[in-house]
Amino acid sequence: MVEWVIGLVCSLIIAGAAYAKRSLSASGAAMAVVVGTLLYAFGSLAWFGTLIVFFVTSSLLSKWKQRLKAAAESGYVKSGRRDAGQVFANGGIAVLLCVGHYVWPHPLWWPAFIGVLASVNADTWATEIGGLSRSQPRSIVSGRKVPAGTSGGVTWLGIAASFAGGLTIGVSAWLLSLGEPAGTESVSPWMLLLLGICGGLAGSLSDSWMGAVWQVMYRCPVCGKEIEKSRHCDTAAVRFRGASFMTNDTVNMISSLVGGAVCIVLYKLF
Template sequence: MLTDYWWLNLLAGFAGSGLIALAAYASRSLSGSGAWSAAMMGTAFVALGGPVWFGTLIAFFLTSTLWSKYKRRHRSKAEAESKYAKTGRRDAGQVWANGGLGLALCAGHAVWPDPGWLHAFVGVMAAVTADTWATELGALSRTPPRSIVGGRPVAPGTSGGVTALGSAAALAGAVFIGGA
């Protein structure tokens, strides 16, 4: 819910989100467009939602960034990543794909406060975290992925390819966000 001092939240959100985005840009986790988008999105989460909303977003961002860098040069991960449409620095499209729906829910809560908005937001963030963790850790699986459709073995990095390690990582990511 918006308060009389919403502008203080806006300034605090911009300062905090800007510093986080700058650090992510410097560490080569975000591109320039990704850093600007992350700063604007984070600012909006703080101004419209507050600490729970922003904290959940940061829990996703920090852990997903760490898992993205984990064993970056591992042969199986590099092989799988060569098939992904986007690799390396995350751009504005990826930032908005992972946080845009959550921000819409946050804005909905600011206008029409109801606990349902936050519950839906946690579900969305659990889903994007599960997807990211599954992708980053599933690529390290020692067993070949299998097609989710037909069950036949597929090359690492193939869309729809799943492994037990990736599925466990997805579950862990969703549980992590629920706990956070």
């Protein structure tokens, strides 16, 4: 019961602060409390703390130079204030991996967890930092220049941010797992750095590719802009590709699975 209480109290404090700073909506704060409590109760400080590193850094970046990124982000379906869907998309699989480790301890749970969080962190950093790039994004599919904010558009600044975001998760996991019980310390520091970088890049780039090919997209009949949301310029937008269920949250979850899978393969190989 002690772990449940500590996890609940810490999650309430962090989620409450994020809600007050408008980084989380009410539903997002509630989901964050659930996710955080479960991670601490079924995992440990390493599992819980690594998620918190993702959440804090991504929240701070979403507020950084917000006005400069406003134009590029105007077509995004979600704003910087995360709701329950976004919190679950970014942390739900991480919770399942943590619970899986608790029920059936195995060395692969921890690398997969690192890959999932490195993926969502790298993707978030790429979006928030890459949106400030002075160079025009290029489609990850065709290589052609696309307007800023286009789903599937990438820049070298965004890719560098993905690298840094994944590395941050690897470093954090290493530091937080020092002295931890079996299940985390079996992964060497160098392996954690490799998992963070490779899992982050794989997840972030696959997110961009799916965003360009599979994600549902709409076109505004007023301004003609291609957007992720179903309304723009106070008018209903027209869907021109992608299944309605293949939303940004769905793409985020699938890409995080890619990051986790890549890390499992790397761990098995090395």
